[in-house]
Amino acid sequence: MVSSRTEHEDEREDRYEVGLGFALPKLQELLPTAGQIEQDETIQESVFYDTAERDLQRQHLTLQRRTGDIDTGWQLTVPADKTPTEIVVPSSDGDAVPDELASWVAGVALGNPMHPVTTLTTVRHTYLLLDADACLLAKITDDVVHGTVAGDGALATEWREVTVALGEAGGKKMRRAIGRSLTRGGGRPLQYPSKLARALADRHRGGEGRADGKRDPGGTDPSTSPTVRVVTDYLEAQVQAIVAGDVWLRRGLDAVHPTRVGIRRFRSTLRVFEKVLEPAARTTLDAELSWYAGLLGEVRDRQVQRARFTRAVAALPSELVMGPVAARIEEDLLAEQLHHLTDVRTVLDGERYRALLATLAQWRTAPPFTDDAAADPGVIRTALRRAERKALKRVAAAAKGADEEALHRARKAAKRARYAAELAEPVLGKKAKKKVARYKKMQEVLGEHQDSVVASGILRRLGARAGTTPGENGFTFGLLYGLELQAVRQARMDAARLM
Structure with a gap:
């Protein structure tokens, strides 16, 4: 049985790193009158799996086999939209990665075999601080962790960390009191996002990059440039969506739309902020993303039109629906959708697609920025203004006529301006949000x-087929076609009012 859960960051949780000889404060002194403490001890082992090249780590996925507590089993953690999703699979016989998990990460692993790379053994002491009514004030976990990292000369490390999570009955006063007690004893805020990152830290400080996939600050690191940091963070979020989409597609889930959105945002950034990225690398990646987006688009177009036509047919008076109109639309478009989805699934195991994922992994750790990216602090504002001018110019020109291609180009320009404004939010703040709303409209x-232009073409094709098929009638398709032409005219008028 497979289960999934979404991990939300708990704003009521604080993590501290302490020395191995650290003495916990006298917790009883932190309790109100008649409060009590419940204690527990568990031992947990987590074995993390990856390829020899650490392909999962590069894409920020973790695959582990856990034993010793209630979370026993295989767990795959996939970051997506700042909210990691944890997929849990029951333990299997042997140490080999279960086939279903292996198939889900086959793209991220680039087809390479996986094996144990890091083992963490945690001795955990848990303290539940309860008030007089046995309501939870705070949960304190005191972990002593032993980590072993495989490689040329296995690296063993040991450390201790304390986590404080407020309960429903806890408050800021208790949080501050526990925090002061821990820091007075030598505790300091934990700087690593996970135990795995902490275990890998020493090896990565030796020159392989940070364990959490980010750069260490200082020196000549280009990430110290605000421009580079803002662009990198935005691109990182899009790669996250694309990689998560890969896993979801392999699980048989519908991830076409969010994956396409991530690709569109990434490609928009490549074009709008072209002066801060190396031309050759930018152009090559843009072409490959366009190729993959085109395959996904064939699926998404059918999804959109199926929903559109379902609403349109349902809105018609029953006497105007002649023949199996809804069935014809659903049968034809669903068949086309599944055909194109099969093409996508075939591509997922191809060398070209794997090369694309490998390139995206490289961009996550070392985007090919130009020297101008760090030297020009105003490059984001300049690029955004240029994108806005192009969008406004194209929309104004297209709204004056009936050129469908011009309106399509205007839409793409407005989309790029919107995404550029999204990227610029850390720099422009509220001004950027207003721009995002404008170009989103x-x-x-x-x-x-x-959508109306595409729909009218599909209806023309379906209507012609119905008109020559026994038991069917082209009348309703013609009626729907006429309604789409009205929608096209209305959209043009709405576009003119945008200016």
Whole structure:
């Protein structure tokens, strides 16, 4: 049985690193009158699996086999939209990665075999601080961790960390009191995002990069440039969406739309901020992302139109629906959708797609920035203004005529301006949010036009087929076609009012 859960960051949780000889404060003194403490001890072992090249780590996925507590079993953690999802699979016989898990990460692993790379053994002492009514004030976990990292000369480390999580009955006063007690004894905020990152820290400080996939600050590190940091963070979020989409698709889930959105945002950044990225690397990656987005687009277009036509047919008076209209639409478009989805799934195991994932992994750790990226602090504002001017110019020009291609180009320009404003939010703040809202509205209006244009073409094709098929009738398709033409005209008028 497979289960999934989403891990939300707990704002009521604090983590501290302490020395191995650290003495916990006298917790009883932190309790209110008649409060009590419940204690427990567990031993947990986590064995992390990866390829020899650490391909999962590069894409920020973790695959582990846990024993010793309630979370016993295989666990795959996939970051997505700042909210990691944990997929749990029951323990299997032997140490080999279960086939289903191996198939889900086959893309991220680039087809390479996986084996144990890090082992963490944790001795955990848990303290539940309860009030007089046995309501939870705080949960304190005191972990002594022994980590062994495989490689040329296995690296063994040992450390201790304390986590404080407030309960429903806890408050800021108790949180501050526990925090002061820990820091007075030598505790300091934990700087690593996970125990795995902490175990890998020493090896990565030797020159392989940070354990959490980010750069260490200082020196000549280009990430010290605000421009580089903002662009890198935005691109990182899009790669995260693309990689998560890969895993979801392999699990048989529908991840086409979020994956395409991640690709669109990434490609938009490559184009709008072209002066801060090396031309050859940027152009090559843009072409490969365009190729993959095109395959996904064939699936997504059918999804959108199926939903659109379902609503349209349902809105018609029953006497105007002649023949199996809804069945014809669903049968034809679903068959096409599944056909294109099969093409996508075939591509996922191909060398070209794996090369694309490998390139994205490289961009996560070392995007090919130009020297201008760090030297020009105003490059983000400049690029955004240029994207805005292009969008406004194209929308104004397209709204004056009936050129469908011009409206389509205007929509893409508005989309790029929106994404550029999203990227610029850390720099511009509220001004950027207003720009995002403006260009999102343009994108939606022009998107409605494009959807109507596509829909009218599909209806023309389906209507012609129905008109020559026994038991069917082309009348309703013609009626729907006429309604789409009205929608096209309305979208053009709406576009004109945007300016």
